[in-house]
Amino acid sequence: MAVRGLDILVYQGETVLGSQKNCTLSMESESIDVSNKNSFGWADFIAGAKSWSIECEGQFVSTEQSALMQAFVDGDFLQIEMKNAEEDIYFAGEAMIESIELEASFDDVATYTISFVGKGALQVKKGQ
Numbered sequence: 621m622a623v624r625g626l627d628i629l630v631y632q633g634e635t636v637l638g639s640q641k642n643c644t645l646s647m648e649s650e651s652i653d654v655s656n657k658n659s660f661g662w663a664d665f666i667a668g669a670k671s672w673s674i675e676c677e678g679q680f681v682s683t684e685q686s687a688l689m690q691a692f693v694d695g696d697f698l699q700i701e702m703k704n705a706e707e708d709i710y711f712a713g714e715a716m717i718e719s720i721e722l723e724a725s726f727d728d729v730a731t732y733t734i735s736f737v738g739k740g741a742l743q744v745k746k747g748q
Contacts, residue, residue, distance in 0.1 A: 628709055630676045631701040637734070638684030642677045645702050645711055647742065672713065672738040674702055680722055680730035688734060692717040700736050703745075710745035713738045 629636050630643045650668030691698055701712040715736035724730045 623704070623709060627704040628702060629704070630674060631703070632688065632698050637676055637678065637688070639679035639681050640676055641679065641731075643702060644675045645672065646675075647672045670742075672711075672742040673718070674700055674711075674715065674736045674738075675733065676736075677731060677733045680724075680732045685720075685732055685734075688717065689720060692720055697739055698736070700738075707745060710743075712743045714740060 628643060629640060631637065647670065649670045651665040652668045653663065654666050655662070655664045695716065697714050697716050699712070700715045701710070703710040703712070715738045718735045718737040719733075720735075721733040722730065723732075
């Protein structure tokens with residue numbers, strides 16, 4: 621069944637990050653080369669360390685993003701979730717803010733982009 625992107629939001633703790641327009645979850649795995657002569661000329665790999673990150677974009681509202689900016693300055697780790705209301709799409713973990721960007725164009729609303737980088741395992745809840 622298709623899922624509306626509109627229904628998936630990023631939360632810090634129990635608080636939804638305000639005025640979101642887009643969010644992206646990235647998961648990566650390093651590969652470790654274990655090729656040898658017995659591979660008969662073919663590359664062979666095993667999985668290495670995994671990592672994850674979440675990026676979110678939205679309209680900047682100073683009262684909504686000021687706590688996140690302070691968490692960035694303080695170097696705090698935060699509980700981040702990306703989920704829909706039913707939680708059949710659910711990803712969560714501890715993360716730090718890797719970057720915050722604020723764009724203030726002459727002819728548009730001010731926007732923000734925030735990137736979280738995960739610390740440790742990403743919790744994944746399987747769909748219903």
